[in-house]
Amino acid sequence: MKSPFQSCMLVEKLGRVRIIFSERVEAKTFMTGFHGVGQVGWIATRYIVDSIGARRVGFVISPYMQPFVTVREGVVAPYELYSREDFLFFVANVPLSQKDMSLVSLALAEEVVKLGVECSILFGGLDRRFASEEGELLRVAPTSRFRAKYSERIERLKVMEEGLGIVGPLAYMLAFYEAHEHPALAILPYAAADRPDPLAASRAVEVAGQLVGLRVDVSRLVEEAELLERRYEELEKRVSELMREREPPAYHV
Secondary structure (H helix, E strand, O other): OOOHHHHOOEEEEEOOEEEEEOOOOOOOEEEEEOOOHHHHHHHHHHHHHHHHOOEEEEEEEOOOOOOOOEEOOOEEOOEEEEEEOOEEEEEEOOOOOOOHHHHHHHHHHHHHHHOOOOEEEEEOOEEHHHOOOOOOOEEEEEOHHHHHHHHHHOOOOOEOOOOOOOOOHHHHHHHHHHHOOOOEEEEEEEEOOOOOOHHHHHHHHHHHHHHHOOOOOOHHHHHHHHHHHHHHHHHHHHHHHHHHHHOOOOOOO
């Protein structure tokens, strides 16, 4: 005899990846991001989920996921699914393993299409050293279907230059969405490549909110960015002072 908990679980097996929902989910918009440049994708997704009070509705289980969990009102798994109203989110609490970059991202994209989600918003980052103009904040990468269906929403946004490329999980998902004519848009703010960049993530959150009508206050992200910047300045100052102290004394003959 199945327990009430077991009877409401929905398990989708996609290759070696299992997507487990604790309840039925009907979503119009899917959002996710990963630990890429500036960790923008993960920061943006996690921040939105926390800010709007989305509830956990499932997990993605892979034999190749990182063997690491934390505890916060229960066990926080490596890969989790959250929902609020018409929105579905995938949160990668740890970086995807090398094999999961393809397995998990493709399984997610397939599940999103199966669920009949209307559009997907993907968060990532671009190395700010490669910005073509000083002060340029972000670029976007739409699938053909997104461009055809929602062109008016992105007419003021700059599309990513042809010479630049997207790698990692976002590349797998965008390729799958393009092949299945699913409307998807990658929002790619320019970010620091050598450290987390919450300020860049705040820009991605603002643009996503405007596109899909989701109101999220990014002031806390901006404050975190300012605090992080001060800490890095202090660290650089300390390192510089330490290097000067270790320099051999100058001798004059």
